[in-house]
Amino acid sequence: MTVAMANRSGYDPRRHGPRRIIGPGFHAKVYEVVVSVPPGRVTTFGDVAARLGLRSAARQVGYALAALPPERDDVPWYRVVNARGMLSPRADGQPSAEQRQLLASEGVDVDERGRVVDFASLRLRRDDAPP
DNA sequence: CGGCTGACGACCT
DNA sequence: GAGGTCGCCAGCC
Numbered sequence: 569m570t571v572a573m574a575n576r577s578g579y580d581p582r583r584h585g586p587r588r589i590i591g592p593g594f595h596a597k598v599y600e601v602v603v604s605v606p607p608g609r610v611t612t613f614g615d616v617a618a619r620l621g622l623r624s625a626a627r628q629v630g631y632a633l634a635a636l637p638p639e640r641d642d643v644p645w646y647r648v649v650n651a652r653g654m655l656s657p658r659a660d661g662q663p664s665a666e667q668r669q670l671l672a673s674e675g676v677d678v679d680e681r682g683r684v685v686d687f688a689s690l691r692l693r694r695d696d697a698p699p
Numbered sequence: 700c701g702g703c704t705g706a707c708g709a710c711c712t
Numbered sequence: 713g714a715g716g717t718c719g720c721c722a723g724c725c
Contacts, residue, residue, distance in 0.1 A: 594722055613707050617720090623708085628721045630706040635723065648706075656706040664706085 594620075598632040599640060605647045608674045609692040610684055612651050630656065646670040653687030 601616050613633075614626040622628075633645045646667040650656050655663035655678060663682040671678055677685040684690060 614709090617707085622720075624720050626707040626709095626720080627705085628707085631704080631720095631722070632706090634704090634706050636706095645706080650706080651708060658706070667706095 594628065595632040595635060598629050599636070599643045602633070602643050602645060602648060605644055605692055607644075607647075608676060608690070610647050610649050610653075610671070610676060610687070610690050611692045612649060612653075613656075614651050615691075615693055616648065626651075644670075649684055649687075653684045653691070655682045655684075657682075 597620055598616060601619050602611075605611050612626075613629040614623065616629045617623055617625040620629075629648075633648060636643060636645055646664075655667050658664055663678075668678045668682075671684070676690060679685055
């Protein structure tokens with residue numbers, strides 16, 4: 569017996585984390601976490617969500633960054649990639665060239681498939697320290 | 700106030 | 713490895 573097979577149609581906290589309502593200001597919290605990502609490092613949507621206590625809300629983190637207002641140019645959105653270390657494709661189906669360039673300016677290389685080179689080492693996890 | 704819009708992640712076959 | 717399913721929520725028309 570495992571929790572994984574408990575109920576397929578129901579909610580599995582082991583997998584998705586706690587059900588919790590962040591409430592208004594969710595976007596602002598996302599931005600705050602992203603601001604704390606140091607130059608030359610990257611993090612993931614899921615890690616940001618986990619840091620907010622909502623592992624299951626990775627998608628919402630993406631939505632929040634998609635809605636990032638231009639005046640929030642203090643938020644290094646480009647340091648956020650997906651869990652595989654890939655730059656998330658935008659509406660046109662390809663990764664943002666601007667994101668690639670901004671990362672490159674910090675010494676973070678992105679290969680031709682859109683994946684961050686040496687992602688495992690550069691990834692900033694919730695309670696991770698630089699090597 | 701109803702409906703639509705979005706940068707994801709983990710599992711399963 | 714690739715493709716599909718399900719679960720998440722706040723903003724802005």
